[in-house]
Amino acid sequence: MTQILQYLVMPLVHIVVALAAILTFIALNGLILVYVERKVAGFIQRRPGPYEVGPQGLLQPLADALKLMAKQLVMPRGADSILFWAAPLLSFTPVAICLMPIPFGPNLTGWNVNLGILLVLAFSGLNVLALCLAGWSSNNKYSLLGAARAVAQSVAYEIPLLLSVLCIAFTTGSLNFADVTASQSHGLFSWNIFVQPLAFLIFFIAALAETNRAPFDLPEAESELTAGFHTEYSGMGFGLFFLAEYSYMIVVSAVGSVLFLGGWNGPFLSGHWWMLGKIYALILVMMWFRWTYPRVRFDQLLNICWKWLIPLSLMNLLGTALIINLVR
Amino acid sequence: MTTIRKTLNGLWSLIVGLKVTGKEFCKPWLTVHYPRQEVNNLNTYRGHIELVSLSDDPGKPKCVVCRRCEEICPSDCIRIEMHTPEESHLPDRPLMLISGVPLAGSVAKDPLCEGDKLLRVLDGFYLNYNMCSLCGLCVQNCPVSSLTFSQEVYLAGQKRSDFEFDLLQRLQEDAYKPIKSYH
Numbered sequence: 001m002t003q004i005l006q007y008l009v010m011p012l013v014h015i016v017v018a019l020a021a022i023l024t025f026i027a028l029n030g031l032i033l034v035y036v037e038r039k040v041a042g043f044i045q046r047r048p049g050p051y052e053v054g055p056q057g058l059l060q061p062l063a064d065a066l067k068l069m070a071k072q073l074v075m076p077r078g079a080d081s082i083l084f085w086a087a088p089l090l091s092f093t094p095v096a097i098c099l100m101p102i103p104f105g106p107n108l109t110g111w112n113v114n115l116g117i118l119l120v121l122a123f124s125g126l127n128v129l130a131l132c133l134a135g136w137s138s139n140n141k142y143s144l145l146g147a148a149r150a151v152a153q154s155v156a157y158e159i160p161l162l163l164s165v166l167c168i169a170f171t172t173g174s175l176n177f178a179d180v181t182a183s184q185s186h187g188l189f190s191w192n193i194f195v196q197p198l199a200f201l202i203f204f205i206a207a208l209a210e211t212n213r214a215p216f217d218l219p220e221a222e223s224e225l226t227a228g229f230h231t232e233y234s235g236m237g238f239g240l241f242f243l244a245e246y247s248y249m250i251v252v253s254a255v256g257s258v259l260f261l262g263g264w265n266g267p268f269l270s271g272h273w274w275m276l277g278k279i280y281a282l283i284l285v286m287m288w289f290r291w292t293y294p295r296v297r298f299d300q301l302l303n304i305c306w307k308w309l310i311p312l313s314l315m316n317l318l319g320t321a322l323i324i325n326l327v328r
Numbered sequence: 329m330t331t332i333r334k335t336l337n338g339l340w341s342l343i344v345g346l347k348v349t350g351k352e353f354c355k356p357w358l359t360v361h362y363p364r365q366e367v368n369n370l371n372t373y374r375g376h377i378e379l380v381s382l383s384d385d386p387g388k389p390k391c392v393v394c395r396r397c398e399e400i401c402p403s404d405c406i407r408i409e410m411h412t413p414e415e416s417h418l419p420d421r422p423l424m425l426i427s428g429v430p431l432a433g434s435v436a437k438d439p440l441c442e443g444d445k446l447l448r449v450l451d452g453f454y455l456n457y458n459m460c461s462l463c464g465l466c467v468q469n470c471p472v473s474s475l476t477f478s479q480e481v482y483l484a485g486q487k488r489s490d491f492e493f494d495l496l497q498r499l500q501e502d503a504y505k506p507i508k509s510y511h
Contacts, residue, residue: 040353043352043353044349044352044353045352046352046355046356046357046358046359047357047358047359048357048359048361051361288346288349288350288353289346291349292345292346292348292349293342293345308335
């Protein structure tokens with residue numbers, strides 16, 4: 001009886017609590033990031049941004065969320081109803097799992113797994129499938145074009161992403177996030193961004209492309225494709241895609257800060273504050289990029305990946321492997 | 329080699345771009361936060377046209393009813409109603425601002441040589457602001473500067489008839505009201 005409690009019930013309770021906490025974090029985070037994104041856009045364009053709802057416009061994201069929830073869900077004629085409604089769910093659900101193995105603090109890990117990096121990479125790949133289904137089932141040419149772009153882009157950029165992550169796995173010798181964090185606990189210059197600067201650069205560019213953020217937001221390029229894969233979605237269908245996009249920003253920033261920026265390591269403050277600070281710093285940089293760079297053309301997008309990022313990351317990986325072998 | 333140099337230049341331009349937007353981020357707002365702030369140059373606003381009154385009588389327009397504005401308006405949005413004490417000879421008699429010189433555009437078969445001005449009385453100056461494109465030709469061509477742009481920024485209406493004005497009536501109404509302030 002005690003054994004059942006120990007090996008079956010307790011881990012289950014642990015996972016359920018962790019999932020609930022992560023979903024709360026994601027929802028809160030969606031609200032915060034919507035506000036921050038619009039404020040950043042406003043300030044960069046020298047205007048106040050949202051201002052009217054609540055003090056300093058703080059309640060604006062709540063108003064937006066209410067509007068999305070209250071809107072009617074419309075499905076276009078001729079659309080595949082099952083796939084059409086499955087796509088936003090499929091886009092959003094893997095996010096919770098992606099955040100499970102990430103150590104947010106010394107004792108704040110949802111689920112400490114040995115192959116955490118692999119888990120995140122595998123489940124974040126599901127998002128492409130969701131975008132593809134959304135575009136295909138919408139029965140709309142813009143959606144379909146957006147989906148085609150999303151697939152081509154994600155497939156291409158997953159390679160440099162994986163290769164740059166692999167460099168860290170090589171130097172650390174582990175696919176566990178906790179081990180990677182522990183290996184960077186010897187001061188600022190033990191952080192992997194100083195050990196593997198090129199890998200960080202490639203990781204960050206590929207992460208921007210994987211999350212469909214500007215300047216790589218071709219799947220939803222509004223000037224060409226109205227809204228790309230989510231053209232036909234209204235109300236919470238669109239809301240879930242939106243939430244998923246912001247949550248994936250959190251995922252890639254969290255992974256980026258654990259792999260390259262020392263995770264929760266930092267002086268004075270307790271670990272989770274450092275982790276949160278690093279995540280939001282990366283997200284702010286992503287927003288800064290969005291409001292600075294124009295969208296690239298599709299052939300340029302693929303050229304950057306196949307002609308620059310993949311060869312560079314391959315060279316970086318080979319160099320890393322060589323040095324590790326020589327040192328040993 | 330040139331490819332690498334080009335790429336490095338391109339990468340540097342990305343950083344320059346970030347610097348530009350980063351600086352803009354820190355600067356104060358440029359937009360005017362309307363209900364709380366207002367611009368202070370409303371006097372440069374060019375609204376619909378308005379009649380200018382005589383300096384000694386605020387209820388009477390400077391207008392001499394030459395009807396140039398009505399004729400020149402490309403949108404046909406001005407309509408003038410008038411009468412003259414000598415109605416029988418109206419089409420044959422030219423309008424003279426300076427005695428002896430008939431105005432261009434006024435019909436002059438038999439110019440009056442006595443040097444008297446032809447007296448015309450303005451009964452109504454109707455502006456259909458729905459059609460107006462604010463080109464300003466009427467203001468430019470008024471020989472006595474009787475037309476000007478109003479500064480009515482907050483003009484709004486729900487019906488077409490809300491933008492059909494009798495400017496003469498407006499002038500007379502405004503003359504006995506306290507001066508409007510748009511600031």
